[in-house]
Amino acid sequence: MTYCAATMLDAGIVFASDSRTNAGVDNISTFKKMKVFERPGDRVLVTLCSGNLAITQATLSHLESVMRRNDGSPHLFSVASMYDVAELIGNALREVRHRDAPFLQQSNVDSGASFIVGGQIAGEEQRLFMVYAEGNFIEATAETPYFQIGEVKYGKPILDRVISAGTSLEEAVKCVLVSFDSTMRSNLSVGLPIDLLCYEKNSLAVTKVRRFDEKDEYMRNLRSQWSEGLRKVFGSLPNFEWN
Amino acid sequence: MTYCAATMLDAGIVFASDSRTNAGVDNISTFKKMKVFERPGDRVLVTLCSGNLAITQATLSHLESVMRRNDGSPHLFSVASMYDVAELIGNALREVRHRDAPFLQQSNVDSGASFIVGGQIAGEEQRLFMVYAEGNFIEATAETPYFQIGEVKYGKPILDRVISAGTSLEEAVKCVLVSFDSTMRSNLSVGLPIDLLCYEKNSLAVTKVRRFDEKDEYMRNLRSQWSEGLRKVFGSLPNFEWN
Structure with missing residues (x-):
């Protein structure tokens, strides 16, 4: 399993991902699930991924090979909008799944995978998207300023309680951690280390990243x-009086 | 959806269930998901249920009809052990699913359902079981003193932090709430009212029940x-210093 989360705030975007990959509990490895594409002053793109690791790695490799080829096809460093970035990822994911999924199905292996992608391109506001396994995607808004992928439920209550668009980057970093x-x-299949990146709005550069x-x-x-602290608060709650 | 939880402690067992039943978000009703079978001085049995409501209601009706028939077949008030109670529920669930599931499958409706059942029968210790949709079951032990069914993940972290066999009934009631x-x-499909029953070990009677x-x-x-309190603790956590 995996847990990744990103919160989009007025002040910037906080991205975080765990790094445990497992094929059953007896085969656990560490893979970084955060990837950063940066050209300072022009753009910062951050992807987080969840799901079948071969599929997500192939999707990112595909995106990078288009960049290297540089034959005029739109790529992550050429498109002018974060929307186009989300679309590139969705299309690449569709292509890879179209190629690999039939073989995985033969062994009943799920080819599902999803991405969170966010950041900023010069000339545009910062934006945050979630790309589904089917390649379609949604964008975060002020009403729903965060996305999660992977094992999302255990960590959702604290995000719901704390995160709003006005939350500071410092508070959001704490909250995500x-x-x-x-x-x-609560879930063994999500594990340290955690990769965390804190993007400051309009900086168009990666200044705060930490494992x-x-x-x-x-x-x-x-x-x-x-x-x-939780135990203390819990201890201070009044007992229920049965009579 | 549903959320039910039960914690077995040295001092007794706390049972709780929500009461929201929905077939889609536009069809929400209130049903009590807790059922109590009591013969003071002899036994207290409490069931919580989750899953297809027609299946869980039919399972309980089946168990009650065997009791009423009273033709020598073992039933909830005749068996001598909580283990037998869990087995009666598992068998009834299998029978009902065997009868109804093929019709539900024709409309792609899930016939899955599960039960938590616990309590005490005179001559035996208090015991707590979880009965799976397949009719098999497991028993709570001191190492894993609680069971949950339904929408279990959001509410699991606090149980993991607080509940152990030595937790008092008062603390367990608070923790479950x-x-x-x-x-x-975090989940609209789980809703108030909550039915809560606090069984005191060896009392063989229901003394504390509340909606x-x-x-x-x-x-x-x-x-x-x-x-x-959570916000206060959260606010007191140190910010991460990037330098």
Whole structure:
């Protein structure tokens, strides 16, 4: 499994992904699920992915090969809008699944995969999209300022409680990390390290990116303080009086 | 959807169920998903159910008709062990699904349903079981002292953090209600009122049962205090320093 989340705020976009890949519980590996395409001053694109790893890797490889070929076909560094970026990813995903899915089906392997992609291209506002396994996509709005993919439910309540468009980047970073903490406690198939990228609106550059692993002091501290704080709040709730 | 949970503690068992039944978001009704079979001094059996409502109702009706017939066939008030109770439910569920599932399949309707059943029969310890849609079942142990059915993920983190065999009944009641709060915030298809029953070990009687609806002052207070407390703890977490 996987857990990825991205929150789009007035101040910027926070992206985060776990890095556990498993084919059954006896075959666990670490793969980075965040990929950054950056040309400072022109664009920052960040993709997070979930689902069949061969499919998501092939989709990204396909997008990169079109960039390298540079034969006039639209690619991630040539298109003028984030909408076009989402469409490129959706089309690439469709192409890869069209090619590979029949073979996977023969072994009853799911070829499903989905992406979150966000960032900013010069001349446009920052934008955030979720690309479904079928290649279609939706865009985040002020009313729904976050997307999640993978094992999304355990970590959703804290996002629902905290995140709104006006949330600061600092608060959103904390909230996303707490959301990962809740997910990792309840689901073994989501694990550290967490890759986190905090994009500051209109910067058109990646300035804040960080990997949080088991030994990371901030993350350990955050997890224990949150756990302790929850227990304290819980302890202070009034008991129900039966009479 | 549905959310039901039961926690088995050294001091007793806490059962809770929501009461929203929906066939699509435009067809929502209220049904009690908790059923109590009690003969004071002899036994208390509590069932919670999730899944296809016609299937779970038919299963319970079947169990009740065997009791009424009283022709020597084993039934809920005649068997000597909670294990036998779980088996009766599993068998009844199999029978009903065997009869109805083919018709449901013709309309692509899922006949899946599951039960939590727990309580105590004189001469035996209190016990708690989860009966799967296939009619097989598992029993709660000190290491895994709770079961959930239905929309289980949103409300699992708080159970994982708080519940252990040594948790008091008062704390468990609070924890289960908070677990319902998290679920209802993130999933519209789980809703108030909540039916809650707190069985005190070896009492062999139902003494504490309560319905919490929208207007219930304790529940409203609990929800707002929990929400406020979470925000306070969250606010006190240290920001991540990027430099």
